[in-house]
Every structure is written in structure tokens, then in C-alpha cells.
Amino acid sequence: MRKLKYFFVAIIGLVILQGCGAYSFTGTNISPDVKTFQVEFFQNQASIIIPGIDQRFTNQLQDIILNQTNLDLTTSSGDLVYEGEIVQYYVAPTNATSSNTAAQNRLTIAINVRFYDTKNPKEDLEQRFSFFFDYPASQAETAVRDEAIQIIYDRITQDILNATLAKW
Template identity: 25%
Template sequence: MFKRAAFSVLIIVALACVSQSCAYRLDAASIPAGLKTINVQFFENNAPFVVNNLSQNFTEALKNKIRSQTRLSIVRGEANATMSGAIVGYSIAPVSVQATGTTSAPPIASASRLTITVTVKYVNDIDKKLNFDQSFSRYADFKGDLGTQEQNVIALILPQLTEDIFNKAFSNW
């Protein structure tokens, strides 16, 4: 009896998906058939505060995301699609403060937030309606001095940024 009920539910869900033109995919990447190559250009760091290796790390993280989750070949020069842009924001702000214990001293940040903002222009020559020019921001909170943990905090943010950009370009979300 249980098998019959489970099978019936499965059939109903499958029919509902078909009737609703359900296009959900587990891998979530939706790449037009003619799209074979992409040129991911170097993302310059144009933020007011420049971290030496941020441009290189971000550009490589984005390329690795595309390499690992698509069939696209990353090329230099002419390609079916191009992704370009710049790092335009790198800011640190307090998210919580604590008293210093004296009335004359100002409160200090007990936790801070690092936010990185990237502008991305995606041009898809195969399917022009997928083109976009948009900013993406992500952040991570940290305690203490950023100097000793900056690379670790950046390493938390980059996968989030590349996931957002990847989803916008290839998942039609």
C-alpha cells in the first residue's frame, strides 16, 4: 500500500512539473547550446582601499567557478561571451560596539564587517537577453584587527561573490 501511494505522489509531482513546464535542474547551470567560449577579463581593483592580491584572487576564483561548473572554455580574446568589470568597493565598518570601561573613552568595535563590491558586465553573443551590467556586494564579519586575518576574511567573501555572479550569468535566477 505504501509503495502504491508513494508512486502515485511521484507521478502527480512529475505531471505537475511537466504541465507547468518545470525547468528545475540540480546543477542549476543553464548554458545556451551555442555558447562554447568565455573571456573572463582581469578585474582591476578600483576601490579606494587597494589590497595587493585581491584583483588576481577574485579573477581566478571566478574563472575556477566557471571551469568547475560549466563546459565552457575560458579563452583570451574573441569568445562567445565576455565577463568584465572591476572591484569598486572595499570597506570596513563596525557592526557591534562595546564600552571601554571609562566614560571619557569612546566605545570600540567588538565586531567589524568587511564588504567587497564588484561591478560585472556580462555580454553573451549567443543569447543577448542574458546580458547584464550589475554590481554585486558580499560581506563577512570578523572580530579583532583585520590586518592579521584579512586574507581569511577575503577568502570567505570571494566564493559568495563568484556564486552570485555565476548564478546571474548561468542559472537564470
């Protein structure tokens, strides 16, 4: 009777461990036959051209996928392909003072992304992602640009990862 008890405990333990095998702590849901990804250069096609923000976004998207998945980066023939362009970069006032001047400005960046899953074309996606950064109008946009772009890109790249690999 004691051996039968251990046998059932062992079977239950195996079932539990087997169920945990497909779980990913990053929340990604990647098919086991997908091994590589590629990120094409995201050109800046916004009306305002800030040098280097296109390369910075491309690198940041590559980094987040490398850090949060077990996929390998490749320069061609990737199982997953990301491409697109920066389509919007603009600064606009958001709050006014009593003297009709801006109290706060908002930097907004929008990026159009095309995602191709060569193993499962039903998962292909084309979507626009955007985010913003608010800062006091007393500060020049150039003074907050690096911090703003970092915060915006952190959010956009996480949104892209969630939409393409986590399916959130």
C-alpha cells in the same frame, strides 16, 4: 499483446530519458551553441588598494565557471564575456561595546560586473555584487584578511554564476 506492452514501456522510457538530457546538476542554463567564455582582468578601483585581490578575484571567477560548466576558457572572442572592477573594499565597525568601542568589524567588498552573451545579447547584464565578513574588533584586519576575502569571493562568484548562467 506482450510485444505491445514492451513497445509502450520502451517509448515511455525514451521520453523520460530525452527529458533528462537538458538537465544540468549545477543548475546552469547554457545555450548549446555557447562553447567558450572569457574573463577580463577585474581591476581594483576601490579607495583602499590591497595588492593581489584583483588577480585573485579574476582567477576565482574563472575557476568557478570552469568547474561548474562545460565551457572552455579563452583569452579573446569568447561566447560569454565577463568584465568589471572591484569598486569597494572597506572595513567598518558593526557592534559597539558599553565603553563606545567597536566589538565587531565588517569587511565588505563590492564588485561591478558586466556580462555579455554574444550569442544572445538579450541576456547581457550589468550588476553590482557584494558580500561581507564580520570579525572581532580585537583582531587586526590583516590577520583575518585571507580568510575573509576567500569567503567573500566564494559568495560573490557563486552569485555571479547564478545571475548569469543559472538565471536564479
